[in-house]
Amino acid sequence: MRDRFASIVSIATFPLLMPTYALGIVFLCSYMRFFDTAILWAVTAATFVVTAVVPAIGIYLMYRLGKITDVALNKQSERLVPFVVTILTYFATALYFARLHAPGWMSAFMVGAAVALIAAAVINLWWKISGHSMGMGGLTALGLFLAVKGSLTAFGYLLPLGLLVLAGLVGTCRLLLGRHTLGQVGAGFALGFAAIYISMIV
Numbered sequence: 001m002r003d004r005f006a007s008i009v010s011i012a013t014f015p016l017l018m019p020t021y022a023l024g025i026v027f028l029c030s031y032m033r034f035f036d037t038a039i040l041w042a043v044t045a046a047t048f049v050v051t052a053v054v055p056a057i058g059i060y061l062m063y064r065l066g067k068i069t070d071v072a073l074n075k076q077s078e079r080l081v082p083f084v085v086t087i088l089t090y091f092a093t094a095l096y097f098a099r100l101h102a103p104g105w106m107s108a109f110m111v112g113a114a115v116a117l118i119a120a121a122v123i124n125l126w127w128k129i130s131g132h133s134m135g136m137g138g139l140t141a142l143g144l145f146l147a148v149k150g151s152l153t154a155f156g157y158l159l160p161l162g163l164l165v166l167a168g169l170v171g172t173c174r175l176l177l178g179r180h181t182l183g184q185v186g187a188g189f190a191l192g193f194a195a196i197y198i199s200m201i202v
Contacts, residue, residue, distance in 0.1 A: 019048075051093055
């Protein structure tokens with residue numbers, strides 16, 4: 001039962017979903033919730049396709065071709081090409097936000113996510129850092145940035161704390177499943193948080 005719960009949490013917080021979750025946070029908890037709903041849905045859908053569907057298709061094709069043995073990318077040696085593909089989609093999404101004249105910090109979030117993945121790809125050559133924790137670190141950084149900026153609405157100011165608790169849950173689940181060590185989980189969170197928060201404030 002415990003492992004089943006941990007697996008469900010891990011699937012629900014798969015790193016490829018983080019940009020879409022980030023937009024959900026922005027569009028539900030910030031002043032942007034008052035924008036045209038159709039536009040918000042269209043932007044979210046486009047982001048999901050580019051940052052989740054496209055890399056997922058690439059990972060599935062690699063699996064079918066025998067290039068990787070696990071679509072969850074649990075093997076350290078099989079992560080490089082999926083990382084590169086995902087990095088490119090993140091930069092493409094940053095350009096997409098810029099073309100839409102979205103707030104600059106939205107593009108900065110995607111650039112920060114790409115930078116975090118570049119660092120993770122390099123680290124992965126020697127050490128298996130946690131992608132799940134890195135994604136949660138990025139979401140926590142986004143929540144804190146919006147709170148400091150004064151962009152959250154009403155109860156949204158509880159968001160950074162809620163995301164931090166969720167990050168702890170995700171990290172615990174990765175440990176329970178034996179996918180990472182405590183050091184890998186902590187390093188992933190720190191990398192994701194630092195890369196994205198710094199990108200958003202500079």
